[in-house]
Amino acid sequence: xxxxxxxxxxxxxxxxxxxxxxxxxxxxxxxxxxxxxxxxxxxxxxxxxxxxxxxxxxxxxxxxxxxxxxxxxxxxxxxxxxxxxxxxxxxxxxxxxxxxxxxxxxxxxxxxxxxxxxxxxxxxxxxxxxxxxxxxxxxxxxxxxxxxxxxxxxxxxxxxxxxxxxxxxxxxxxxxxxxxxxxxxxxxxxxxxxxxxxxxxxxxxxxxxxxxxxxxxxxxxxxxxxxxxxxxxxxxxxxxxxxxxxxxxxxxxxxxxxxxxxxxxxxxxxxxxxxxxxxxxxxxxxxxxxxxxxxxxxxxxxxxxx
Amino acid sequence: xxxxxxxxxxxxxxxxxxxxxxxxxxxxxxxxxxxxxxxxxxxxxxxxxxxxxxxxxxxxxxxxxxxxxxxxxxxxxxxxxxxxxxxxxxxxxxxxxxxxxxxxxxxxxxxxxxxxxxxxxxxxxxxxxxxxxxxxxxxxxxxxxxxxxxxxxxxxxxxxxxxxxxxxxxxxxxxxxxxxxxxxxxxxxxxxxxxxxxxxxxxxxxxxxxxxxxxxxxxxxxxxxxxxxxxxxxxxxxxxxxxxxxxxxxxxxxxxxxxxxxxxxxxxx
Numbered sequence: 179x180x181x182x183x184x185x186x187x188x189x190x191x192x193x194x195x196x197x198x199x200x201x202x203x204x205x206x207x208x209x210x211x212x213x214x215x216x217x218x219x220x221x222x223x224x225x226x227x228x229x230x231x232x233x234x235x236x237x238x239x240x241x242x243x244x245x246x247x248x249x250x251x252x253x254x255x256x257x258x259x260x261x262x263x264x265x266x267x268x269x270x271x272x273x274x275x276x277x278x279x280x281x282x283x284x285x286x287x288x289x290x291x292x293x294x295x296x297x298x299x300x301x302x303x304x305x306x307x308x309x310x311x312x313x314x315x316x317x318x319x320x321x322x323x324x325x326x327x328x329x330x331x332x333x334x335x336x337x338x339x340x341x342x343x344x345x346x347x348x349x350x351x352x353x354x355x356x357x358x359x360x361x362x363x364x365x366x367x368x369x370x371x372x373x374x375x376x377x378x379x380x381x382x383x384x385x386x387x388x389x390x391x392x393x394x395x396x397x398x399x400x401x402x403x404x405x406x407x408x409x410x411x412x413x414x415x416x417x418x419x420x421x422x423x424x425x426x427x428x429x430x431x432x433x434x435x436x437x438x439x440x441x442x443x444x445x446x447x448x449x450x451x452x453x454x455x456x457x458x459x460x461x462x463x464x465x466x467x468x469x470x471x472x473x474x475x476x477x478x479x480x481x482x483x484x
Numbered sequence: 485x486x487x488x489x490x491x492x493x494x495x496x497x498x499x500x501x502x503x504x505x506x507x508x509x510x511x512x513x514x515x516x517x518x519x520x521x522x523x524x525x526x527x528x529x530x531x532x533x534x535x536x537x538x539x540x541x542x543x544x545x546x547x548x549x550x551x552x553x554x555x556x557x558x559x560x561x562x563x564x565x566x567x568x569x570x571x572x573x574x575x576x577x578x579x580x581x582x583x584x585x586x587x588x589x590x591x592x593x594x595x596x597x598x599x600x601x602x603x604x605x606x607x608x609x610x611x612x613x614x615x616x617x618x619x620x621x622x623x624x625x626x627x628x629x630x631x632x633x634x635x636x637x638x639x640x641x642x643x644x645x646x647x648x649x650x651x652x653x654x655x656x657x658x659x660x661x662x663x664x665x666x667x668x669x670x671x672x673x674x675x676x677x678x679x680x681x682x683x684x685x686x687x688x689x690x691x692x693x694x695x696x697x698x699x700x701x702x703x704x705x706x707x708x709x710x711x712x713x714x715x716x717x718x719x720x721x722x723x724x725x726x727x728x729x730x731x732x733x734x735x736x737x738x739x740x741x742x743x744x745x746x747x748x749x750x751x752x753x
Contacts, residue, residue, distance in 0.1 A: 291558070370597040373551055374610045374662065375587035384609070389600045 224463060227456030234450055240457065246420035246436075248454045255454065257461055259422040263337065263430035264465070267412055268405040270341025270426050271348055275401050278345070279352025280387075280394070286353070287360035288382040299354065306350040314414030317343035322415065335417025335429035344411050348401045355400065359393020360386050392477040399473030403466050409434035433462045502569070504529040504670060504700040505550070509564035510576075512545055512554070519545045522564070523726045525719050527670070529569075532692060532701040534715035534732065536708060538747065542724040543704045547672050550575065550702065551589045552582035568669070587614065590663030591672040595679045596655035598647035598662075603639050606647045606658055610666035625665045632698075633661035634691055653684025660691065664699075671695065673703035677710065689714050708748055712736050720744045 232240070235255045243256025282302070286295050322339040326332045332339075363386050371381040387394065417429030418439045431439070437455055445452045505527040512520035520542045527533050535543040545554075552575065554560040565574040568588070575585050598606050605612075607626040616622055626643075630636040635657045639650070647658055656676060663671055673692070677685040692701060692714050705711050711718055711732065718735040720728045720743070728735060728744045739745040 364597075366593055366595055366597040367599065369553060369556070370593060370599065370659070371609075372556060373553065373586055373591040373593075374613055374666070375583055376609075376613045377583060380613055384612075385599050391600075 221463075224456050224460045227453055228460045230448075231450065231453035231457040234453075235457075244422050246422075246431075248451050249440075253450070255457075256422070257433075257458065259420045260431055260433045260436050260458060261461065261465075262422050262424060263412075263416070263420075263432040264406055264434070264462075266424055266426050266430065267337045267341040267344060267408075267416060267432055268402065270338055271344035271405040271408075272398075272402060274342055274345030275348040275352050275405075276398060279349050279397070279401070280356055282349065282353035283356035283360055283394075283397075284382045284387070287357045288378055288386060299357070302350045303354055304350075305347070306354075308347070310347065310408065310410040311414065313343050313347050314340075314411040317411055317415035329427065332427055333417075333429055335415065336427055337412075337416050337423075337430055338426040340412050340414075340416040341426060343415065344405055344408050347408070347411070348404055351404060352397045352401045355397035356390070356394045359390035359397065362393065363389040395476040396473055399469055399476075402469045406465055406469070407434060407462065409438055413438045433458045501531065502529040503527065505566060505568050505575075507546075507549075507564070507566045510546075510549065510566060511563040512542075512549060513561040513563075514545075515559040519724050520549070521724045523721075525726055525729050527700060527702055528717060529700050530696055530698070531716040532696050532703060532714050533717040533719065534711035535702065535704045535719050535721060536706075536711050536747070537721035537727075539706075541721040543721050544674055545724075546721065547674055547702060547704050550670065550672055551586045551591050552576070553591070555582045587666070588668060589670045589672060590666070590668035591674065592656070592659050592663060592676045594675045596652055596659050598650070598655050598658050601647060602644050603647050603650070603658060604643040607661050607665050609662060614666065629661040629665035632664050632695070633657045634687065634694075635661055651684070653680050653687060656680060656684065656688060657691065660688075660695075664695075668699060670700045670702065673701065673705075675704050675706055678706060685710075708736075720747060722747070 240255050240257050242258070243254050244259065245254035246256050246259035247254045286298060290298065317339045318335075321343055322332070322334060322336065325336075325339050325342075326334075360382075367385055367389055368381055371385040376384070412432045413435040416432065416435065418431045418435050419429055420436065421428055421430040423430055437458055440451065440455055503526045507523045507525050510520060510523040511518065523546060525533075535546060537543050548554055549562060549566060554562070562576045565576050567573065568575055573580060575589075599609060601609070604626055607629050608622050611622050611625055616625075627636065627640075630639060635654060638654060639658075642649075647655065650658060656679075660671075660676075677688050680688065689710065692703065695701060696716075703711075703715065715732045718730065718732045719726055720735065720739075720741070722743055728739060728741045730740075735744065736748060739748060
């Protein structure tokens with residue numbers, strides 16, 4: 179083999195390698211784009227169907243009307259009716275999940291022995307694996323009767339019971355993510371606090387929690403997103419009647435449970451009732467997006483630099 | 485006291501100045517690992533005592549016995565005692581609350597570890613932990629502590645900005661101020677300049693020199709020049725044992741033990 183031939187052979191293999199690299203890079207790019215395009219496609223469908231909806235219903239009416247009766251002859255499209263149900267149930271859920279999740283996280287990260295943590299954390303995460311339909315019936319058939327025993331006037335379907343069970347469902351998410359964030363706080367910071375004569379509780383509350391704040395905020399935001407988007411528990415236990423209320427003791431439909439309800443029926447494609455699904459879906463997406471942006475801002479604002 | 489005093493006599497040859505603390509027959513175990521063996525050493529009041537020795541010799545382990553930091557992790561065990569004077573408390577006694585010990589003894593760490601709080605709140609932390617609420621008292625103590633740590637002029641206009649925005653050297657002085665705010669009787673320094681540049685190191689050393697007028701200082705250092713510059717007494721440790729203790733001038737000029745001499749002349753370590 180002559181010298182130039184040997185060189186060109188080496189060059190040839192290199193070219194082959196470059197081509198292979200390009201091919202792999204392209205595949206990876208495709209895989210990554212898939213999720214982006216899916217999101218874009220969903221947004222496109224939501225927006226385009228909603229545009230058709232808003233040709234019939236003015237945005238002002240959509241936002242201010244106090245009734246939601248899209249399938250009646252006298253149709254009203256006040257989304258606030260559904261938003262109120264969503265917000266009330268989410269607030270109930272968070273009122274339970276945020277304190278409980280945080281307390282569990284502080285306990286697991288700062289107080290428990292490694293043995294307890296190894297045992298408790300997988301158990302906790304098991305809660306997150308229970309299908310939500312099971313939670314729904316748990317709310318309807320177990321929690322609601324207990325609540326009715328405490329509050330006799332409580333109707334069989336109500337936001338309180340659904341919200342509380344939704345809170346129980348979210349606890350593992352909040353606790354597990356918050357605990358991860360707290361455990362990521364460097365030992366030097368903890369030791370610094372103990373060396374000042376602080377107790378475990380003071381160290382946990384005054385040093386570890388603020389240091390892990392961005393991670394804890396992310397856990398809360400994820401909890402909120404799950405509460406706002408939760409469907410089955412509410413569809414089963416909260417009743418599906420549209421009801422503009424801020425009282426958790428009442429039954430009400432949420433955005434998600436409305437979508438389930440209508441999607442099960444036989445609405446003609448392109449009808450106004452059909453389009454409400456997308457308008458409601460768009461509203462839901464905007465609410466979730468708002469919380470995600472808020473979470474992002476909080477993270478940036480409180481990002482710690484060790 | 486019965487254990488500590490004779491050792492003091494033997495080590496120093498004379499009883500010059502008061503003794504703030506003394507380790508007597510101190511051994512320490514990380515689980516089954518025997519990290520310190522029968523350490524006896526006095527800590528002179530309002531003097532700087534340096535702990536030197538090669539990596540892994542147990543000097544940081546020894547330092548962390550003074551404020552019971554080892555209590556934070558399971559499986560650690562002390563034997564012997566560390567007496568704190570004038571009240572003659574055995575810091576290592578099981579019935580002594582480690583939190584009480586840490587209230588009296590401050591510690592500055594290897595890497596500056598300010599809390600994720602404002603400069604003001606960092607210095608106020610110890611006071612708040614002790615339940616101090618009076619705004620005026622805290623303001624006053626914070627200012628005094630920052631002045632003592634030679635940081636006041638640099639931060640007085642931005643007490644409410646985050647401590648992370650300070651430079652490494654400033655952060656370390658902040659950590660010193662944090663300790664000073666609660667008037668510790670003994671201040672422990674665990675290689676306080678190992679993460680700092682030479683200029684910041686110089687300012688910390690200068691600060692240590694000034695502080696010994698008001699507080700007893702125990703400093704672990706890797707840097708023998710630093711030990712020679714800042715300390716009055718030096719203890720040389722090797723493999724968990726205290727090899728030699730004496731006045732810094734004596735240790736560096738005419739060490740009695742061959743191992744000390746090898747280390748400080750750079751033949752070992």
